[in-house]
Amino acid sequence: MHTSQKSSWCLSVARPMLLLALLSHGAGAAPGSQWPAASAVQHRVDEASQEHLLLLYNTHTGERINIVYRRGEQYVPTALAKLDYFLRDHRTGDIHHFDPHLYDILSDLTASVGRPGAEIDIVCGYRSPSSNEYLRSRTSGVAKNSLHIQAEAIDLRMPGVDTLTLRHAALALARGGVGYYPHSDFIHVDTGRVRQ
Numbered sequence: 001m002h003t004s005q006k007s008s009w010c011l012s013v014a015r016p017m018l019l020l021a022l023l024s025h026g027a028g029a030a031p032g033s034q035w036p037a038a039s040a041v042q043h044r045v046d047e048a049s050q051e052h053l054l055l056l057y058n059t060h061t062g063e064r065i066n067i068v069y070r071r072g073e074q075y076v077p078t079a080l081a082k083l084d085y086f087l088r089d090h091r092t093g094d095i096h097h098f099d100p101h102l103y104d105i106l107s108d109l110t111a112s113v114g115r116p117g118a119e120i121d122i123v124c125g126y127r128s129p130s131s132n133e134y135l136r137s138r139t140s141g142v143a144k145n146s147l148h149i150q151a152e153a154i155d156l157r158m159p160g161v162d163t164l165t166l167r168h169a170a171l172a173l174a175r176g177g178v179g180y181y182p183h184s185d186f187i188h189v190d191t192g193r194v195r196q
Contacts, residue, residue, distance in 0.1 A: 052107050054083070055119045060090040064119075075100045087125025087154070094128040096151040099191045105175050106154070109189070112169040113161050123186045124148060124155035147177070153190035155181075163187060171196060 052070040057063075065086045069079040080100055088095045110118045127135070127148035136142045147153035158166055163180070167187050170178040177195045179188030 052104070053117055054103055054106060055117060056086065056106075056122050057119055058086060058090070058122050058125075069100070069103050084126075084151075087122065087151070089126050089128045089131050091131045091134070092128045094126065094131075096126045096128075098126070098151040101175075101191050102152065102154060102189070105170075105173060105189050105191070106156070108173055108175075109166070109169055110158070112173065113158065113165060115158065115161065118158060118160075121157045121159060121186075122154060123157060123184075124153075126151045141181070147190040147192050152192060153177070153188060155179075155186050155188050157186045 050072055051068045053066070053068050055064075055066045058065075063086060065082065067079050067082060069076055069083060080098070083103065084095050084097050087098060106120055107116075110116050110120065125148070127146060129149055132142065132144075132146050132149055136144065148155075156166075157163060163182060163185050167178060167180045170187055170189050174194050175191070177188070177190040177192045179196070181187065
């Protein structure tokens with residue numbers, strides 16, 4: 001190999017190797033450059049592939065579900081359908097499509113009390129209009145236009161976590177409405193306006 005060929009070959013190999021070394025060591029790009037740091041690229045890859053899991057127990061049906069409902073920013077349609085069924089009105093069997101952001105609240109709630117991925121007891125998920133009226137006629141504190149009817153609310157508790165602690169954690173998320181029912185030992189979360 002001639003000297004000029006050898007030096008051009010070395011440059012063609014060295015440049016990509018240098019770039020790879022810079023990226024793999026997390027070195028930032030030069031000002032104005034389009035190359036992100038390797039750590040930033042890896043962070044985006046991790047976020048895009050991160051699995052969001054829910055472990056739920058239905059106190060009325062005795063059913064359990066352990067399911068990945070979101071990967072990165074994408075909700076998993078088959079998982080959402082299974083959750084809709086799991087959270088059906090246990091009195092009528094009626095199913096309604098839930099606001100998936102409610103699942104994010106549940107997932108973040110477990111993390112905020114230091115128990116990420118812990119099982120959540122579901123006290124009430126979807127409530128059909130007829131079930132809602134039935135409860136209103138027998139119990140106080142049931143709203144006529146409850147967000148349970150819209151599949152935008154869930155009543156829950158977490159075994160091993162004090163309900164007041166759970167309430168404070170839900171309020172700190174500031175992602176919707178929070179109700180507190182200490183005598184029945186559960187809280188209410190919904191995707192409506194922030195309120196308590």
